[in-house]
Amino acid sequence: MxxxxxxxxxxxxxxxxxxxEMKLALILNVIDPKIGGVMIMGDRGTGKSTTVRALVDxxxxxxxxxxxxxxxxxSEASEKNVETTSMKIPMVDLPLGATEDRVCGTIDIEKALxxxxxxxxxxxxxxxxxxILYVDEVNLLDDHLVDVLLDSAASGWNTVERxxxxxxxxxxxxxxxSGNPEEGELRPQLLDRFGMHAQIGTVREPxxxxxIVEQRTRFDEYPQTFRDEYQxxxxxxxxxxxxxxxxxxKDGVNLSYDFQVKISQICSELNVDGLRGDIxxxxxxxxxxxxxxxxxxxxxxxxxIVTLCLRHRxxxxxxxxxxxxxxxxxxxxxxxxx
Numbered sequence: 001m002x003x004x005x006x007x008x009x010x011x012x013x014x015x016x017x018x019x020x021e022m023k024l025a026l027i028l029n030v031i032d033p034k035i036g037g038v039m040i041m042g043d044r045g046t047g048k049s050t051t052v053r054a055l056v057d058x059x060x061x062x063x064x065x066x067x068x069x070x071x072x073x074x075s076e077a078s079e080k081n082v083e084t085t086s087m088k089i090p091m092v093d094l095p096l097g098a099t100e101d102r103v104c105g106t107i108d109i110e111k112a113l114x115x116x117x118x119x120x121x122x123x124x125x126x127x128x129x130x131x132i133l134y135v136d137e138v139n140l141l142d143d144h145l146v147d148v149l150l151d152s153a154a155s156g157w158n159t160v161e162r163x164x165x166x167x168x169x170x171x172x173x174x175x176x177x178s179g180n181p182e183e184g185e186l187r188p189q190l191l192d193r194f195g196m197h198a199q200i201g202t203v204r205e206p207x208x209x210x211x212i213v214e215q216r217t218r219f220d221e222y223p224q225t226f227r228d229e230y231q232x233x234x235x236x237x238x239x240x241x242x243x244x245x246x247x248x249x250k251d252g253v254n255l256s257y258d259f260q261v262k263i264s265q266i267c268s269e270l271n272v273d274g275l276r277g278d279i280x281x282x283x284x285x286x287x288x289x290x291x292x293x294x295x296x297x298x299x300x301x302x303x304x305i306v307t308l309c310l311r312h313r314x315x316x317x318x319x320x321x322x323x324x325x326x327x328x329x330x331x332x333x334x335x336x337x338x
Contacts (some may be wrong), residue, residue, distance in 0.1 A: 009223035012230035014055035014237055017212050019047060021198040024288075025308050026055050029174050029195065031244045032287040035280055036195025037153055037175035039138070039312065043202045048178040052134050056091040058238055064132055065224065067123040070169050071130045086226045090131030092124050092173075094149075096140060103148060105169075107162045120167045125149075125158040128173040139179030139186050149175055150193040179313070192273070196305075197312035199325075244290035253286040255297040263302065265335050270328065272313045280311040299336050306332050 016023065025038045040048050056201035064071045066083040074084045096101065105123035124133070133149065135141060152158045177194065179186075191197070203209050219226040247253060259283060267277045284305040289297045307325035314327060332338065 002141075003175055009052050009219075009227060010057040011050050011216075011219055012227055012234055013051070013058045014233040015215060015226070015230050016047065017208055018203050019200050020053060021308065022051055022200050024304070025196040025198040026051065026176070027241065027273075027291065028178075028284050029242060029304065030055065030059060031291055032248055032283050033172065034172050035287065035288050036193070036276075037177070039191065039194040040176065040200060041181050041185075041198045042178075042200030044180055046202055049134070049136055052132065052176055052178075053091065054169035056089055058124050058234060058241070059089045059240060060242055061086040061088055064130075066328040070110040070126050072170070073130070090128060092131065094124060094130040094133060094135040094139055098124065098145070098219060100145060100148065101109060103145065103157055104160050105167070107160055107165050107167060109163050109165065110235050115304055120160070122169070123158075125152050125171040125173070126169055129170050131173055132190055133173045133175050135175070135177045138184065139184050143190065145317075146177075146190050150190065154193070176251070185258075191312045192276060194312065196284065196308040198308060199311075240291065243293060244287070246285065247290045247293065247295070252295055253289045253297065254295060255282055255286055259285075259297060259299070259302060262335050263306075266306065266328075266331050267310065269331050269335070270310060270312060270314055277285070277310050277313045278317070282311050299338075301327075302336070303332060303336075314322050319330070 013023070021041075022038075025040075028104055029035050029038055060204045062071070063084055065077055066085045071090060075083055101123065103124050105126060106121045108119035108121065111119035126164060131154070135149065138146065138323055152171040153173060153175040156170060156172040157168055158169045159166060161167075164184050173317070175194070177186075185191070203212060212228050215226075263281045263285075264278050267275075267281070270277075272278075281302070285297045288301045288305055289295070292301075307328045310328050311325055
């Protein structure tokens with residue numbers, strides 16, 4: 001992946017030290033966007049936005065219809081022989097003070113009435129179609145706006161209605177939210193809508209901290225040289241993700257009925273409301289097997305992702321803090337006999 005000279009260099013994903021939970025959750029959502037996004041909670045300065053940007057930089061380009069505001073896939077075009085171009089997967093940052101109009105888009109009623117055309121000004125959801133929508137400090141965002149984002153992420157569509165006029169457009173994106181728990185948690189109803197929940201903390205080991213500081217200093221001084229050092233591992237990871245997507249798309253990963261029952265048993269014993277936990281855990285386990293280029297899900301796959309998929313679905317009391325994973329792992333061990 002060549003780097004445009006006028007673009008700010010992006011820190012390589014494969015150079016990021018630690019934060020394995022966050023990296024795994026992001027990769028699995030890229031392999032299967034239907035997992036439903038990631039909520040990343042952790043201290044300030046732990047590289048949340050750096051990691052998300054690094055992931056986008058890693059992904060292969062997509063083909064789109066030229067000058068199309070929705071990044072439409074040419075294979076889904078209503079007309080034949082459309083002009084196409086390729087672009088990097090879009091990453092849209094949602095500003096904290098964004099209004100619903102800015103997010104969803106607006107309809108120019110006057111133009112619609114006088115000229116008889118649906119005059120739609122696309123918003124950030126249109127821009128994020130087929131990409132990643134990143135919301136930093138999502139816990140400080142208006143609950144109604146979080147609801148709108150989660151609805152679009154789940155359905156893959158955005159609908160704008162005004163004065164009896166309705167516009168609908170595709171909005172298939174991976175929603176990544178991040179926040180600092182000191183500034184408050186999301187309401188449990190909204191948290192449950194995120195597919196996965198990754199917890200990250202400040203690295204405590206002095207050796208690792210020194211390594212991170214040294215890397216950052218080298219990257220800031222010689223960004224392109226630093227990126228070149230990691231180009232081989234970046235290309236290898238891009239290739240691995242592409243192959244995993246292809247394997248999943250042809251339904252090439254099997255999750256045995258016995259394991260499906262055990263996953264549901266875990267959800268039941270943890271008193272997880274609804275079936276979203278079961279569905280996400282099934283999808284994430286298959287995505288992880290595909291990432292390792294395997295056609296069969298193992299118990300180890302489930303163990304690796306079950307905490308990410310369920311920890312944020314356990315809370316009933318809003319004042320109770322999110323489980324670090326101990327409770328989920330204990331139930332997993334009982335059910336799987338580990």
